[in-house]
Amino acid sequence: MSIKVAIVDLSDTMVSKQGVVVEGIPEMLDALRTMGLKIVVSSNDSEAKVRRTLRDSGLSADFVAARDSVGMKGTSKYCPQIAAQFGCDACEMVYVGDNDDTDFRSCVNSSVMYLSARWADPSAKYGIPASNPDSVRRFVARHLMEAPDWYWQMETLDSTNRPIDARSLVPKQPKDVDALKRDYKVVVNSVDYFRFLF
Numbered sequence: 001m002s003i004k005v006a007i008v009d010l011s012d013t014m015v016s017k018q019g020v021v022v023e024g025i026p027e028m029l030d031a032l033r034t035m036g037l038k039i040v041v042s043s044n045d046s047e048a049k050v051r052r053t054l055r056d057s058g059l060s061a062d063f064v065a066a067r068d069s070v071g072m073k074g075t076s077k078y079c080p081q082i083a084a085q086f087g088c089d090a091c092e093m094v095y096v097g098d099n100d101d102t103d104f105r106s107c108v109n110s111s112v113m114y115l116s117a118r119w120a121d122p123s124a125k126y127g128i129p130a131s132n133p134d135s136v137r138r139f140v141a142r143h144l145m146e147a148p149d150w151y152w153q154m155e156t157l158d159s160t161n162r163p164i165d166a167r168s169l170v171p172k173q174p175k176d177v178d179a180l181k182r183d184y185k186v187v188v189n190s191v192d193y194f195r196f197l198f
Contacts, residue, residue, distance in 0.1 A: 003144040004088045006032045007065065007079070007112075009097035010043040010050060012120040014059065021057045022119065024133035029059065031137040035145055038062040040082055042095070044073050044102065073102040079110035094144060096136055100126050115139065 008014055014025050029039055040063045043050045047066035054060060063085055070081045083090045090111045097103025098120035104127055107114040115136055116127030130136045153167040 002147075003037060003092055003094050003113075003140060005040060005082065005086050005093040006037045006140070007040040007042050007082060007093060007095040007097075009095075009099070009103050009117065009120075010041050010045075010053060013096060013098045013117040014041070015053055015057050019053070019056065021059065022133065026059065028133035028137050032140060035141060037140075038086055040065050040085075042073060042097065042103070042106075043067075073099075074105040076106075076109040078106040079112045094140060096130065097127075098124060100124055113144070 008029070011017070013022070015021055032039060039061045041050060041054065041059075041061040042065045044067050045053075047064050047069045050064050050066050054064075063082070065078070065082050071078060079090050079093065079095065083093060091113075094113045094115060095103060095107045096115045096117055097106075098117040104114055104116070104124075106112070107127075114127040115130045116124045117136075118124060118129045119132050128139070130139065150167050153165070155163070155165050158164055
């Protein structure tokens with residue numbers, strides 16, 4: 001599954017308090033659109049104010065998630081309401097923001113990946129740190145748009161006809177079997193292999 005929607009905080013993340021577009025934001029938005037993502041601009045301001053800021057900045061969005069259209073950021077309902085606008089699951093969205101109290105909280109209980117715009121707030125504590133808008137583009141392209149490179153997978157039914165979908169990103173090694181099935185203590189570079197796997 002790949003990401004379908006990018007939610008991007010407006011204030012400081014996209015546009016500075018002085019009304020200047022942050023360097024690299026137009027290129028980041030263009031790149032995300034080229035990947036097929038819909039762009040949502042997120043703000044606790046009114047929709048009219050957000051649209052004015054976008055117009056004055058020469059930026060655009062597919063949807064504006066403002067306090068009067070979606071509600072206030074920081075609640076567990078914020079991201080699911082945006083997902084409903086696009087008919088996608090919350091896990092098919094990525095959120096780029098700079099505020100641990102509003103942006104991060106909107107994601108943490110909603111299954112939305114949060115990229116912390118450290119160019120806007122270097123002291124932020126939560127989320128996957130992104131040092132500049134281009135690092136967001138690179139992260140999304142590399143980790144959220146490519147299909148997983150499964151080493152091995154099996155789809156079948158168990159004895160009661162329930163679906164089983166097993167996948168592995170790493171090749172199965174004999175020591176995996178020993179550690180998991182035979183309860184042998186396997187040590188790799190002084191690390192207990194069972195603890196390493198889990």
